Amino acid sequence: MSSCSRTRTKAPRSARGHRNGRFSSSSATIVAEIDDILIQILSLLPIKTLLRSKRVSKRWFSLITNPDFSNRVIKSNHPLPVSGFFLHLPxxxxxxxxxxxxDDDAINQRISSSLPLWFTDHSTDMIIMQSTNGLLLCRCACASSNQFKTNYYVYNPTTKQYTLLPPVTTGYITLSLAFDPSTSPHYKVFCFRTRSMTSFSFSIEVYSSNEGHWKRLVLVPSSPSPFVEYKDTVFWNGAVYCYGPGTIDCISFDFSQEETKILPLPNLDHEDGEPLPDPGTLRYLDESGGYLYFVEVNDQGSSDLPVYEMERNSSSWSLKYIVDLEPLAAAFPEMIRTEYYTNRRIYAFSVIGFVKEVTDAEPYIVLHIPNKAVKYNFINKTFKKLCNFKPLVNDAPEEAFYRFQKTFQFIESLANV
Known part of the structure; x- marks a missing residue:
């Protein structure tokens, strides 16, 4: 027998440690290093792939669901792209x-069937109030001891996690969600409370996810527009902005400074004594890619749709884009309607949302026209159909369908709630 055949190869020290039921320090170091490499690789994957990857093994599930990992992924990729929009059906x-x-071949699969929004252990349908960086602020009317009360939730539709907020005193209130994962993994909820619908004074309370309770911050002596309800909210540039269908300005609250400001809306130079904007006016205010956008249409007979923009470091509006509706109407003649009381030609549409990415992708607006959603590129002025709506909302009244409809951004996120 050769000397080679008589030689016995020793097992590595780490392997001998495993066989003896022990786990050596060198093995622990190797595992930790492997985890570090794995985390670096996983952090580069899209959110959808990460969600599927949780099923690979218990170890992968533990790494991906770890709050430190999700915060790292969110912060390194902020702002996350808009993946779609929720539309509240009439x-x-x-x-x-x-x-x-x-892609274009998947055009008919771009819209899901209409479904209620509800949680697995909660039978009442949820109403979306606001969307911010992947999280939704929701409310529902719940029956308890033969009484109805309103509950408020923060919900992550990507991970299906949600948190019930502490009770809010009933009254004339507006709630707004503030979440900026680039600065903090924690979110806040802003409560804007007026004493009555005709009150000139209001107070502000804030709920912080890391503290878990409401805190009263400031009493503001007067509101800029009495008799007007500030019911719509947007979070942008570290502050929440409240406005309403007939307001000529926004009330903003800056969380870091804990102060309120008044931000006039663009192109609304109403003199004292003049009527406020018609509540039926088409209006849309939202944030995308670090910019705040505003649209107001008072004349549906005009083919020009002006889009105003405010940059993150600015405090004034500028007319950034003008959407020409005529080429759209030529491609989709169902947009042209006749106003029943004047017989004049009008354009039937509403705004679904804005999309501005931090990449080189060009910004665009998504419009809701009869039975369709279309995407209009601001830069090259091209457009294309995204999907059909007819199977979902063909029974909706025309004035409700083509007027402004509540829509909410969907951003895939691993944010913890």
Whole structure:
């Protein structure tokens, strides 16, 4: 027998440690190093892939669901791209979903069936109030001891996690969600409370996810526009902005400074004594890619749709884009309607949302026209159909369908609630 055949190869020290039921320090170091490499690789994957990867093994599930990992992924990729929009359907507490993903061949799969929004252990349908960086602020009317009360939730539709907020005293209130994952993994909820619908004074309370309770911060002596309800909210540039269908300005609250400011809306130079904007006016205010956008249409007969923009480091509006509706109407003649009391030609549409990415992708607006959603590129002025709506909302009244409809951004996120 050769000397080679008589030689016995020793097992590595780490392997001998495993066989003896021990786990050596060198093995622990190797595992930790492997985890570090794995975390670096996983952090580069898209959110959808990460969610599927949780099923690979218990170890992968533990790494991906770790709050430190999710915060790292969110912060390194902020702002995350808009993946789609939730649309609140008329006449029901139900939502359809329009996806912005996919290619032209998937055009018919871009919209989901209309479904109510509800949690697995909660039978009452939820109403979306606001969307901010992947989280939704929701409310529902819940029956308890033969009484109805309103509960408020913060919900992550990507991970299906949600948190019930502490009770809020009933009254004339507006709630707004503030979440900036680039600065903190924690979110805040702003409560704007007026004493009555005709009150000139209001107070502000804030809920912090890391503290878990409401805190009263400031009493503001007067509101800029009495008799007007500030019911719509947007979070942008570290502050929440409240406005309403007939307001000529926004009330903003800066969380870091804990102060309120008044931000006039663009192109609304109303003199004292003049009527406020018609509540039926088409208006849209929202944030995308670090910019704040505003649209107001008072004349549906005009083919020009002006879009105003405010940059993050600015405090004034500028007319940034003008959407020409005429080429759209030529491609989609169902947009042209006749106003029943004047017989003049009008354009039937509303705004679904704005999309501005931090990449080189060009910004665009998504419009809701009869039975369709279309994407209009601001830079090259091209457009294309995203999906059809007819199977979902063909029974909706025309004035409700083509007027402004509540829509909410969907951003895939691993944020913890």
């Amino acid at each position: 006449r029901a507490i139900m939502y359809s979903f329009v996806s912005l993903d996919g």
